[in-house]
Amino acid sequence: MSAVLEVEELSVDIPVSAGLLHPVQGVSFTVNRGETVCIVGESGCGKSLTALAIMDLLPSSARRLAMRLLLDGEDMLNASERRMSDIRGSKMAMIFQEPMTSLNPAYTIGNQLAEALTRHRRVSREQARERAVFLLEKVGITAAASRLRQYPHQLSGGLRQRVMIAMALMCGPDLIIADEPTTALDVTIQAQILLLLASLQKEFQMGMILITHDLGVVARVADRVAVMYAGQVIEAGDARQIFQQPMHPYTQGLLDCIPVPGKTQRGAHLGAIPGIVPTLIGDFIGCRFRERCNYAMVDCVSEEVSSRDAVQSGHTYRCLLGAQQCADNAKRKASA
Amino acid sequence: MFVYALKRLGVAVLVAITVSMVTFSLLYLSGDPAMALAGESATQQDIENIRRVYGFDRPIILQYLSWAWGALHGHLGYSNYLRTDVAAVVFERLPTTMTLGAAAISFALILSIPLGVLAAMRPNTVVDRFALTLAVVGQALPSFWFALILIFWLGIEWRLLPITGTESWKNFIMPAIALGYYVTPGVMRLTRAGMLEVLSSDYIRTARAKGLRSGTVLFKHALRNAIIPVVALTAVQFGFMLGGSIVIETIFAINGLGYLAWESIQRADMPVMQAIVLVLACIYIVLTFLADMLNAFLDPRIRVA
Amino acid sequence: MAARPESFSAATLPTAGQILEPSAGVLLRRRVFGHAGVTIGGAVLILIIAVALLAPILAPDDPYTQDLARREIPPIWHVKGTWEHPLGTDQFGRDYLSRLIYGARISLLIGFAAMLISGVIGTSLGVAAGYFGGRVDMVVNFIITTRLSMPVVLVALAVVSIVGNSLVIVIWVLGLLIWDRFAVVMRSTTQQVRNLDYVAAAQAVGCSTARIVLTEIMPNIVNHLIVVATLEMAHAILLEAALSFLGLGVQPPAPSWGLMVSEGKNLMFFEPWLIGIPGAALFALVLSINLLGDGIRDVTAPENRS
Ligand SMILES: Nc1ncnc2c1ncn2[C@@H]1O[C@H](COP(=O)(O)OP(=O)(O)OP(=O)(O)O)[C@@H](O)[C@H]1O
Ligand SMILES: [Mg+2]
Secondary structure (H helix, E strand, C coil): CCEEEEEEEEEEEEEECCEEEEEEEEEEEEEECCCEEEEECCCCCCHHHHHHHHHCCCCCCCEEECCEEEECCEECCCCCHHHHHHHECCCEEEECCCCCCCCCCCCCHHHHHHHHHHCCCCCCHHHHHHHHHHHHHHCCCCCHHHHCCCCHHHCCHHHHHHHHHHHHHCCCCCEEEEECCCCCCCHHHHHHHHHHHHHHHHHHCCEEEEEECCHHHHHHHCCEEEEEECCEEEEEEEHHHHHHCCCCHHHHHHHHCCCCCCCCCCCCCCCCCCCCCCCCECCCCCCCCHHHCCCCCCHHHHCCCCCEECCCCCCEECCCCCHHHHHHHHHHHHHC | CHHHHHHHHHHHHHHHHHHHHHHHHHHHHCCCHHHHHHCCCCCHHHHHHHHHHHCCCCCHHHHHHHHHHHHHCCCCCECCCCCCEHHHHHHHHHHHHHHHHHHHHHHHHHHHHHHHHHHHHCCCCHHHHHHHHHHHHHHHCCHHHHHHHHHHHHHHHCCCCCCCCCCCCHHHHHHHHHHHCCCHHHHHHHHHHHHHHHHCCHHHHHHHHCCCCHHHHHHHHHHHHHHHHHHHHHHHHHHHHHHHHHHHHHHHCCCCHHHHHHHHHHCCCHHHHHHHHHHHHHHHHHHHHHHHHHHHHHCHHHHCC | CCCCHHHCCHHHCCCHHHHHCCCHHHHHHHHHHHCHHHHHHHHHHHHHHHHHHCHHHHCCCCCCCCCHHHCCCCCCCCCCCECCECCCECCCCCEHHHHHHHHHHHHHHHHHHHHHHHHHHHHHHHHHHHHHCHHHHHHHHHHHHHHHHCCHHHHHHHHHHHHCCCHHHHHHHHHHHCCHHHHHHHHHHHHHHHCCHHHHHHHHHCCCHHHHHHHHHHHHHHHHHHHHHHHHHHHHHHHHHHHHHCCCCCCCCCCCHHHHHHHHHHHCCCCCHHHHHHHHHHHHHHHHHHHHHHHHHHHHCCCCCC
């Protein structure tokens, strides 16, 4: 399996009035061809900024730092803006959180779809149109040809997100980043869209980064999972490993939040994790999760916590507790 | 779109009627029109005669209706002072004012739109500060004073441009700057604000995620949307400018409507004054109507309802 | 390295946020005084108001006393200037500094009074339209559109030329003409506030309309009201100056700055300071009011600068 995307020690800094904000700190992961990597974590933990940093679409005030950022083996850290614009939309594409506002109200769907292709490939208008119709049908839009003449405001949110997916696929990218593609949609449509994405990803053998809150979805589509907390990846591994043997207290808490049929009692409190996320402004020493952690120790305040290997290979977590202890914690929780 | 246009047209006509009533009442505020028409030396009998001949003894509603009927047919009354048809004088002067207005608005747009775009692209930089300063200064500069300053430096000290008259296009440069500068702050601020909003919008991010060139992103995707409110503002400002050109025209002795208005006030020539107000108001109404139509055309959310 | 949750409670540690974040009051003060526009604009405006109030004390001379023997003396920075008349004298030999100082009174008075009149008219119309919506809104919109289509300067000139010109008339004419921005802004802000939950709650509880407008709506739109008020005051001052410049505003020998520019106009090639000084004063006054208004808007809504 060849790596489509390699990210090593990716950080984002944003100067704000109160100081320097570190919304993303030392994030590393790899996406292989034909593989779906899910990034999960609560709101504000830096998932979107990680995605934007990879696309080099960060807000202008933000600064990106990294040890390595390779797409198909090509270095993107030192690529010129010109080269990056050639890559964007062509080799990697992104689907955003807000389908309602992500399409330009002034142009037709056809125009916006076609331009994604004509920008990167030497094709005629007619060919671009055909490709657009083909993909619109692929994403489940009926009467695709007539949709091309419509404006975004004439489409429902679900349709717009399908258009966004088709747009991302126009050039047949190697990597597709979907940032919570369904949060703004009706619950009934959410599953449809996600399964559509997953099947397209398999069909075109792309690498996919899927950012989501929905652990149920993760369980169904993810090959690998990265759990983020306060700007850091605090646990990463195969989906099976994460779900069966979560190591980090935060991941354990997160999985506790999912009600299990038959097991969760009626009226029982979901395992919401109490406490608040620390500010990401300024330097921070120690574990970010310590204030909400049941296992916090004195060392959690003073010692920088780095990623360490779990029992199984390819599974890492960021905690001072030993692997055995974590496994015990998980077991105790499960039996409770 | 058609229904929208029709509705908008209805409002425009209603506004025009209301404005005509207000301007008509101006004449009545100014005192007895028969007396004014008869002149100083007229006897009571003369005044009575005039009153009957001109119909000033009829109920005011009827007078308004007949006046409005005339106005619809291009009869705007009779000037007491010039002893001619008002419409002829007004329409003779109108092209000069329109020329001045067009030159001024062109100057304003050429200055303010690129500046607004640049300021929005580089917020809080030197360009932005410069644009903001220009806007703040422009809003506070009294137009007549600015015109005199232009005359002093460009006309007298450096002898670059003619000071008064309308002989050549050069005569219009200074007045156009003095008049147009007043419009720049509003247009520039709106362009900047619109661009800032659009540039941070999700669909611009989408456009960039497609890898489009920055020029395409800026002109095709951003400016196209940011310019929509500017169109409406420009129409409004153009209307205001025609109304405000009286100051500039008197300073530069430009023989347009504004100058005519000023002369008419000196001569207490109310029918001319009234006609000018009416004509300018109608131009404004037509302009804003056209701007709304253009807006609808530019914005598919209105056009394709 | 064993877990000792009982010996250490992370919850008692203050977060970095609690240490770094200043209180809301401190933030507001910092924003107000850190804002160059508010500071400079406010300072200049206060200075001009003080000068206007203290005019009898500050003015070296009577602004109306003519002295034809001492005409057109240049200001002090000129080689022929004298300290007797720091800003020189005009073509009638009146002390220019004294006229300038008394002129501030006219500008401020007209600007403030016209702003009050237009503020009352525009705010009533705008709040009514925004609060009641429907028919009322339609009618008010129509009135605003009609008003906007009338050229202000021309109508003002026409009316003044009919009714006669005095300070009071100029104030009323301007006040009755420039309420449009008040109405437009108040209408849209009232619409926004009306849809907020607590207004709906007050309506549900059965509070009277007057009570809701005064206690729930007004406090929420007062920021915008202040901003528009400053802009309209500046607008009125500029309009008065323009009318006076055209000879149809404040009448001679009153030391209106617009009139002073007009009187100095014919001599501007020989004595440019005659138009430079009152024009600059006008510019400074309007600029300071605008800076203050823009600043208030920034400070109350820092996310949308200018
Ligand atoms: N332009 C910006 N300026 C300042 N701070 C920002 C900016 N963009 C994001 N942030 C901050 O960075 C942090 C991470 O934001 P991000 O959008 O990546 O979160 P997220 O994990 O995607 O959350 P969500 O699930 O709500 O989308 C947040 O605390 C946010 O407030
Ligand atoms: Mg996000």
